[in-house]
Amino acid sequence: MTPEGSPGMLTSISSELAGVVEQVAPSIVRVDDGSRLTATGIIWAADGLIATTSHGVERDENLAVELGDGTRHSAALVGRDPDTDLALLRVQATGLPAVQPAEPGDVKVGHLVLALARPGGSGLQATIGIISARMDTERNGTLGYILHTDAVLYPGFSGGALVDMSGRVVGLTNLMFGRGKSVAIGAPVVQQVAETLLAHGAIPRGYLGIRTQLVALPEGLRKKQKLSQEHALLVVQVENGSPAEQGGMMLGDTLLRLNGQEIQDVDQLRRHLRGLQPGQTVALQILRGGALRELKMAAGAAQ
Numbered sequence: 001m002t003p004e005g006s007p008g009m010l011t012s013i014s015s016e017l018a019g020v021v022e023q024v025a026p027s028i029v030r031v032d033d034g035s036r037l038t039a040t041g042i043i044w045a046a047d048g049l050i051a052t053t054s055h056g057v058e059r060d061e062n063l064a065v066e067l068g069d070g071t072r073h074s075a076a077l078v079g080r081d082p083d084t085d086l087a088l089l090r091v092q093a094t095g096l097p098a099v100q101p102a103e104p105g106d107v108k109v110g111h112l113v114l115a116l117a118r119p120g121g122s123g124l125q126a127t128i129g130i131i132s133a134r135m136d137t138e139r140n141g142t143l144g145y146i147l148h149t150d151a152v153l154y155p156g157f158s159g160g161a162l163v164d165m166s167g168r169v170v171g172l173t174n175l176m177f178g179r180g181k182s183v184a185i186g187a188p189v190v191q192q193v194a195e196t197l198l199a200h201g202a203i204p205r206g207y208l209g210i211r212t213q214l215v216a217l218p219e220g221l222r223k224k225q226k227l228s229q230e231h232a233l234l235v236v237q238v239e240n241g242s243p244a245e246q247g248g249m250m251l252g253d254t255l256l257r258l259n260g261q262e263i264q265d266v267d268q269l270r271r272h273l274r275g276l277q278p279g280q281t282v283a284l285q286i287l288r289g290g291a292l293r294e295l296k297m298a299a300g301a302a303q
Contacts, residue, residue, distance in 0.1 A: 023167040026097040030066040040117040040160040050089040052159035079197035101187035102168035119156020144189035206276025206299030209242020247297025257285035
């Protein structure tokens with residue numbers, strides 16, 4: 001037996017969901033790079049900035065953006081960020097209906113969300129789910145997050161918006177980043193990448209100029225130096241004239257820590273280097289001849 005009043009409640013919820021879709025729909029665009037498939041994008045700023053995925057924009061030229069009202073604009077690529085798989089486009093238009101990002105503290109596991117996209121030529125599509133996981137991140141001193149959702153992301157949904165029940169964007173959806181899972185790059189990350197691409201056209205990254213290989217630390221050495229980590233990175237090459245060489249690093253050194261953080265594999269080192277800005281001072285803890293040493297150097301600019 002259906003409880004008295006529940007049909008009205010369901011109708012009200014349904015109407016509210018449709019209202020959120022209508023509210024955000026003008027900010028969701030179709031991105032066309034001239035290939036067979038098209039991607040979705042989000043109007044990130046009213047002066048013509050469009051945020052989308054990098055993998056959805058295979059070409060750098062002959063790009064176009066189709067707005068919700070069918071208006072089509074030529075688009076220029078501002079830049080890409082391979083790490084987050086984000087791309088920023090610009091169209092020559094102003095007064096566009098930009099999205100409103102949610103406050104990071106308001107984005108919580110269990111919240112209802114809608115995924116909105118314009119895949120192919122089928123117009124606006126929407127699916128519903130919850131935020132099933134939130135993974136907080138830090139990038140160049142800026143806090144952000146990656147979201148998992150059980151809202152279904154169909155082909156062409158990458159680059160679309162994941163929005164809360166107030167119509168605020170909590171993230172930019174990306175099937176490729178999640179390796180087929182429903183993942184969204186958090187709005188703070190999108191904002192930081194967009195600002196950096198606007199300023200530089202690319203994401204400046206620090207580098208040291210070394211090549212390393214994973215090594216196991218002998219138990220006796222770990223006890224003697226009171227080291228908790230079991231693995232570190234052996235320096236097998238130091239580039240001539242690199243920040244590492246200028247900072248005193250030598251072939252055969254063993255890298256233990258970078259800016260106080262343990263480095264136990266190459267992926268950890270890469271993640272830390274991606275967070276460095278060129279010119280930023282880097283503090284390294286190394287083993288040389290069985291003794292601990294501290295080195296400081298300024299990160300260079302990765303090419």
